[in-house]
Amino acid sequence: MLPAANQSLSNRNRKGTRAAVLEAILLSESAVRGEIARQANLSEASVSRILSELRVDGMIEESRIAAPYAGGPTSVISVSKDIRVAGFELANDRLSFGVGPLSGAAEYVDRTDVGPRLAQADFELHFDEGIARMREWIDERGIVPRRAALAIPGFLPGRRNPILPWDSKRLAEFLTDRLGDLPVDITNSVVAQAALRRYAGQDPPEEDSHLFLFVGHGVAGTLVHGGGAIDSFRPYEIGHMVIERGGRTCRCGHHGCLEAYVSLGAMSQILGGTELDISAGDSAAIAARVAKTNCGSEIHERLVLLGVAVGNALNLEVTNRVRIGGWPSLLPDMARDAIMQGLGESLLGEASSVQLDFVAPALGADPKAALCFAAHRFVANGAPMVGGLDQAGEAVA
Ligand SMILES: [Zn+2]
Numbered sequence: 001m002l003p004a005a006n007q008s009l010s011n012r013n014r015k016g017t018r019a020a021v022l023e024a025i026l027l028s029e030s031a032v033r034g035e036i037a038r039q040a041n042l043s044e045a046s047v048s049r050i051l052s053e054l055r056v057d058g059m060i061e062e063s064r065i066a067a068p069y070a071g072g073p074t075s076v077i078s079v080s081k082d083i084r085v086a087g088f089e090l091a092n093d094r095l096s097f098g099v100g101p102l103s104g105a106a107e108y109v110d111r112t113d114v115g116p117r118l119a120q121a122d123f124e125l126h127f128d129e130g131i132a133r134m135r136e137w138i139d140e141r142g143i144v145p146r147r148a149a150l151a152i153p154g155f156l157p158g159r160r161n162p163i164l165p166w167d168s169k170r171l172a173e174f175l176t177d178r179l180g181d182l183p184v185d186i187t188n189s190v191v192a193q194a195a196l197r198r199y200a201g202q203d204p205p206e207e208d209s210h211l212f213l214f215v216g217h218g219v220a221g222t223l224v225h226g227g228g229a230i231d232s233f234r235p236y237e238i239g240h241m242v243i244e245r246g247g248r249t250c251r252c253g254h255h256g257c258l259e260a261y262v263s264l265g266a267m268s269q270i271l272g273g274t275e276l277d278i279s280a281g282d283s284a285a286i287a288a289r290v291a292k293t294n295c296g297s298e299i300h301e302r303l304v305l306l307g308v309a310v311g312n313a314l315n316l317e318v319t320n321r322v323r324i325g326g327w328p329s330l331l332p333d334m335a336r337d338a339i340m341q342g343l344g345e346s347l348l349g350e351a352s353s354v355q356l357d358f359v360a361p362a363l364g365a366d367p368k369a370a371l372c373f374a375a376h377r378f379v380a381n382g383a384p385m386v387g388g389l390d391q392a393g394e395a396v397a
Contacts, residue, residue, distance in 0.1 A: 015382030017042065021050045022379045025060065025079050026102055026199065032073035051077065059083060059383050079103070085378055086134070086148040086182065087370030088127070090118065090164075091189055092217060096367035097130045099138060099145060102379065104199045104372040108137050111366070116217070116265075117251065120166040124174055131178055147381075148184040149374035150175065151192035151367070153218045154237060154252075162240055162252040163218065185377050188235035190220035192369035193325065193362060195230045199372045202359055209319055213238065213310065215326030216363055219259050223317060230376045239263065241309050258309045262302050264327055264363075270295050270302070286330045300338045303328060307342020315348050321355045329361040 017040075024039035025031045031039075037047045054060045062075045079102045087098040087106075093116050099108040110133055112126050138145065154163030161168070175184050193214050197203040207226035214220055219239030239259030240252050247256025248266075260266060271293055290296050310322060328335035336356060343351040362369070 017050055018382040019380050021047060022383055025077055031077050057385055084143055084145050085371055085374035086145040087367040087374050088150040089367035089370040090152045091366040092364055095126050095130060097134045098367035098371050100371050102375040104368055104375060106368055106371060145182055147374045147378035148179060148182050149370045150186045151189045151370040151373060153189045155186060155188040156235060162237060187373050190214045190222050190235050191233050192373040194222055194224050194233055195372035195376045196362060196369040210321035210323050211319055213324045215262060215328050217264050219262060229380055231380060238309055238313055243305055243309055262306045267327060270298050300334060303335050303338030304342040307339035308346045311343040311346030320353050323357050323359045325359045325362050329358040332358045
């Protein structure tokens, strides 16, 4: 799909134009008119019209600034902090609830430990408790979230979830029943992570596509098109690529899946059976721990396996750019050596042609990724007023 900025104005409806303007504002946090026009590929006159409309809708805020040069802009525009979304995320063995503005910041966070293999009925019980606490918080403040998203691992549209073998129809009906008028989307954790990266300014909009891989409790990837619609990104459950026939048992029921070798859980086992403190995201502490436990070569071997799997994935998907988040980002030197070695063993062509980068680990940030995905869906849908723009076709995923 083409990035919004490449679509001609004539192809855009009002919803699309509002979406392009809001996305440009959101990506620059506080933007000036000319910059919005450039980013959204619209004339300044069109941007002015849309901004007036968004101002009336209470969607944007303007603050006066001293013109940086004669005739320069005298106001910066940001998305109103009063517009809020809700995010629910199942990650790090916990169910998190969040509420926040479109920037993805979490003003409200509530987390419940739920363990690694949550049954659907238990999810529903935990969700009911969490949503009751969240409702109390928003009611006290008179907040009405405009969009919600649930990010879960293993979610593949139209296919069985290998991690959470739940009844998808029951899940959609449950959410609709509990959330009433609040539109909600279900997405894969890695697609939500891609939204988090974009709104945190870590994913420049005009870039070529790259494979984004997240290595946490699970391992998943998605092909990120710079500036493209995130909700069209397809998740790849690369963690369930079998790399050793009859190998280690995986939570999906198969044996020898990549995840069983390189997940955070597998790392914790190597590092003496205790959980890694992921929330601190402290590179130095983890490197020190690896050095102390004398298990560097074992971790190196596991990262080579990750490289082999990535090489296999790149043989199928045409890109030579890979960005990795999650725990390997905390050991970037070791991870780069090992992954490049693995790539060399599986990639057709020169491993040196692959541009490998490590990005912010973003571990333990749940439910921020779900909040960012909800914000993306709200903006992509033209930031509808309640009962305003047509929402036909926006069915729960
Ligand atoms: Zn598996």
